[in-house]
Amino acid sequence: MAGLTLSNVTKSFGDFDAVKDVSIDVEDGEFLAVLGPSGCGKTTLLRLVAGFDRVSAGQISIGGKIVSDADSSMAPEKRRVGIVFQNYALWPHMTVAENVGYSLKVAKVDKVEARRKVDEALALVDLTGLADRRPANLSGGQRQRVALARCLVAAPSLVLFDEPLANLDVHLRAAMEDEFAAFHKRSGTTIVYITHDQAEAMALADRIAVMDKGRLAQLASPRELYNEPANTMVASFIAQGIVLPAQVLAAEKDGKTEVEVLGQKVSVRCRPGEAPRMGANICLRAPDLEIADEKEPGILGTVLRAVYKGGAMRIDFAPDADPEQKISFEHSGHAEFGEGQKLRLQIVSGWLIPETEQNS
Ligand SMILES: Nc1ncnc2c1ncn2[C@@H]1O[C@H](COP(=O)(O)OP(=O)(O)OP(=O)(O)O)[C@@H](O)[C@H]1O
Numbered sequence: 381m382a383g384l385t386l387s388n389v390t391k392s393f394g395d396f397d398a399v400k401d402v403s404i405d406v407e408d409g410e411f412l413a414v415l416g417p418s419g420c421g422k423t424t425l426l427r428l429v430a431g432f433d434r435v436s437a438g439q440i441s442i443g444g445k446i447v448s449d450a451d452s453s454m455a456p457e458k459r460r461v462g463i464v465f466q467n468y469a470l471w472p473h474m475t476v477a478e479n480v481g482y483s484l485k486v487a488k489v490d491k492v493e494a495r496r497k498v499d500e501a502l503a504l505v506d507l508t509g510l511a512d513r514r515p516a517n518l519s520g521g522q523r524q525r526v527a528l529a530r531c532l533v534a535a536p537s538l539v540l541f542d543e544p545l546a547n548l549d550v551h552l553r554a555a556m557e558d559e560f561a562a563f564h565k566r567s568g569t570t571i572v573y574i575t576h577d578q579a580e581a582m583a584l585a586d587r588i589a590v591m592d593k594g595r596l597a598q599l600a601s602p603r604e605l606y607n608e609p610a611n612t613m614v615a616s617f618i619a620q621g622i623v624l625p626a627q628v629l630a631a632e633k634d635g636k637t638e639v640e641v642l643g644q645k646v647s648v649r650c651r652p653g654e655a656p657r658m659g660a661n662i663c664l665r666a667p668d669l670e671i672a673d674e675k676e677p678g679i680l681g682t683v684l685r686a687v688y689k690g691g692a693m694r695i696d697f698a699p700d701a702d703p704e705q706k707i708s709f710e711h712s713g714h715a716e717f718g719e720g721q722k723l724r725l726q727i728v729s730g731w732l733i734p735e736t737e738q739n740s
Pocket residue numbers: 393397398416417418419420421422423424425576
């Protein structure tokens with residue numbers, strides 16, 4: 381297996397940059413998810429790594445060897461990059477083993493050697509007993525694993541997954557997430573996994589590269605993305621975070637500072653070295669908000685909409701201090717809420733979003 385390095389990679393179509401100045405280091409054996417909304421450049425990035433497109437600027441290396449820069453591009457088949465697509469096609473008239481071993485047959489690999497490689501690939505995806513079945517007699521998840529084995533048989537240096545679960549139903553997706561995680565543990569394969577599904581990325585990846593309009597918005601562990609988003613895009617994109625304007629009142633001390641938000645003073649977590657500033661933003665996750673008693677301090681406002689979601693209520697709330705600043709959150713208590721009801725919200729914690737170009 382091999383690591384992957386993208387250094388200041390840009391891909392332009394005319395004067396539009398689909399990928400802009402992206403630098404990512406994927407370690408040998410790491411599982412990296414590339415996550416972002418539609419059109420953020422995920423597929424373009426994958427095509428550059430696979431070698432289907434050439435970079436406009438920057439450099440891509442696999443296993444320390446440069447495979448793409450502005451002047452040269454190694455052919456896809458020489459990169460030894462395996463790809464598992466969303467729409468995998470298996471040959472219906474061939475058995476599982478024949479499907480997996482087809483590329484070896486075409487390459488005229490010795491039959492005994494080919495069989496050994498096929499068996500190895502099937503073992504890696506946990507399909508050892510099904511070598512003689514035909515695709516029609518497999519479940520959707522098993523078929524997806526055959527597609528994965530077919531890519532592994534060529535001993536790729538890294539494997540790219542392009543939204544491999546997008547066409548599967550919810551239950552199968554969850555089962556396949558477990559399968560992919562187990563496969564990664566078993567094989568130690570370097571994986572780059574493209575998805576727009578953050579639950580999938582969170583469940584599987586060691587680190588997640590969040591893309592926004594062609595740029596890398598943040599590269600961090602799932603926990604860090606959730607707890608310490610680097611900018612407003614990541615804060616609101618991950619777990620539908622609530623972003624509120626705030627003023628920083630004090631210098632950072634022990635990883636915390638005091639901010640004023642909607643007329644309330646609140647202590648929030650922050651990066652080291654934060655100092656008082658205007659025009660800041662904080663990010664709140666569901667556990668950071670509580671509904672306060674009338675006598676307690678808090679942000680007074682009105683319920684605009686309350687929808688029961690089974691075990692929780694989704695509440696849209698307009699603070700009296702700034703009704704335009706709608707706050708949408710889930711409340712998991714038993715209390716019922718209705719449109720027009722007055723509420724007092726208390727912010728018990730939060731994260732001060734660092735000052736970046738993207739937020740200004
Ligand atoms: N060949 C091309 N010519 C011109 N523009 C392109 C080309 N390929 C992609 N783009 C543009 O680049 C941007 C990024 O596209 P890309 O397919 O990489 O996004 P994505 O994140 O994979 O989106 P999705 O999740 O919808 O597949 C889009 O605005 C797209 O229209």
